[in-house]
Amino acid sequence: MADPTDPIIETSGLGRDFRVRDGLRRRTVTAVEDLTVRVAAGEAVGYIGANGAGKSTTIKMLTGILVPTRGTVTTCGLRPVPDRRRLAREVGVVFGQRSQLWWDLPVRESFRILAAIHDLSAAAERDRTDELVDRLEMAEFLGTPVRQLSLGQRMRAEVAAALLHSPRLVILDEPTIGLDVLSKQRLREFLVAERRAHGTTLLLTTHDMGDVERLCDRILVIDRGRLAYDGDLIGLSRTVGAERVLVVDLAEAAGDLTGIPDTRHLASEGNGLRQRLAFDAEHTTAARVLAAVSEHAEVLDLTVEEPDIEDVVRRIYAARR
Numbered sequence: 639m640a641d642p643t644d645p646i647i648e649t650s651g652l653g654r655d656f657r658v659r660d661g662l663r664r665r666t667v668t669a670v671e672d673l674t675v676r677v678a679a680g681e682a683v684g685y686i687g688a689n690g691a692g693k694s695t696t697i698k699m700l701t702g703i704l705v706p707t708r709g710t711v712t713t714c715g716l717r718p719v720p721d722r723r724r725l726a727r728e729v730g731v732v733f734g735q736r737s738q739l740w741w742d743l744p745v746r747e748s749f750r751i752l753a754a755i756h757d758l759s760a761a762a763e764r765d766r767t768d769e770l771v772d773r774l775e776m777a778e779f780l781g782t783p784v785r786q787l788s789l790g791q792r793m794r795a796e797v798a799a800a801l802l803h804s805p806r807l808v809i810l811d812e813p814t815i816g817l818d819v820l821s822k823q824r825l826r827e828f829l830v831a832e833r834r835a836h837g838t839t840l841l842l843t844t845h846d847m848g849d850v851e852r853l854c855d856r857i858l859v860i861d862r863g864r865l866a867y868d869g870d871l872i873g874l875s876r877t878v879g880a881e882r883v884l885v886v887d888l889a890e891a892a893g894d895l896t897g898i899p900d901t902r903h904l905a906s907e908g909n910g911l912r913q914r915l916a917f918d919a920e921h922t923t924a925a926r927v928l929a930a931v932s933e934h935a936e937v938l939d940l941t942v943e944e945p946d947i948e949d950v951v952r953r954i955y956a957a958r959r
């Protein structure tokens with residue numbers, strides 16, 4: 639019997655090489671190297687990396703599609719390759735650019751086939767389908783063949799298909815790629831609700847930092863096959879010294895606020911009525927900066943801008959080159 643505190647994903651020294659042809663020669667490409675991570679039940683983890691960093695290769699090893707070259711991996715307490723069939727009951731996978739639905743069949747029929755594959759009872763199939771149709775707002779296109787769906791509708795159907803058997807772990811590869819703002823928001827809200835309702839563990843790869851900000855409480859950054867960061871978003875910004883920015887609207891025109899301790903003056907607009915000051919959260923706080931600004935000018939309004947995460951990730955890569 640699995641202990642609920644057991645990790646959902648556990649890898650140790652995991653690595654995978656590929657032999658590739660390079661002109662007449664063959665050489666070895668190391669796609670993943672020495673990956674050691676532990677993901678607990680209920681976590682939501684963003685797996686971030688540039689193109690070719692090793693994300694897909696990792697996912698394929700976690701799900702038993704690829705055999706590791708080195709190291710060990712267990713997913714939901716199972717060995718992915720030998721236990722692949724049992725693992726399929728525990729894991730749902732959504733690939734943004736690949737479909738697991740039957741193209742010419744109505745969405746409803748795909749769900750029926752998947753429910754049969756997963757051996758769901760009639761009651762379980764009905765309850766779960768109803769829940770997903772409701773939460774993902776799919777009622778209007780259940781009878782439509784998959785090939786006629788819009789991208790946003792198809793992604794919702796893909797997610798429902800992957801979650802129909804209530805997997806403990808859901809792996810999403812670029813789930814919001816190509817979606818409009820509203821579809822992205824809906825999908826993210828659904829995933830948050832699903833996690834809250836069922837304690838589902840999420841692992842998602844994405845180039846969309848909005849996904850990370852809204853969905854993930856932990857981030858793994860992979861760079862050229864190696865783990866470059868493991869922690870939360872705030873820590874990620876701190877590791878590269880990314881700055882926060884205090885934007886103040888002043889009551890009267892003022893000169894540039896250049897002498898405020900632990901800050902860098904970035905810009906002034908409208909005769910200095912609005913000024914932007916960058917500060918490092920390691921050394922000071924927004925409150926302290928505000929207090930110092932208030933000694934020079936009356937502040938009418940303020941906002942604090944968080945670091946741009948894409949920029950933070952770029953800096954991590956740059957620092958490792």
Ligand SMILES: Nc1ncnc2c1ncn2[C@@H]1O[C@H](COP(=O)(O)OP(=O)(O)OP(=O)(O)O)[C@@H](O)[C@H]1O
Pocket residue numbers: 656657658667668669687688689690691692693694695696
């Ligand atoms: N089947 C394969 N044969 C040879 N090389 C491969 C194979 N699969 C992946 N690679 C190489 O391994 C490295 C990691 O690729 P992987 O697809 O895991 O990266 P990724 O982070 O998923 O990239 P993307 O964001 O573009 O999907 C790359 O250099 C890639 O060219």
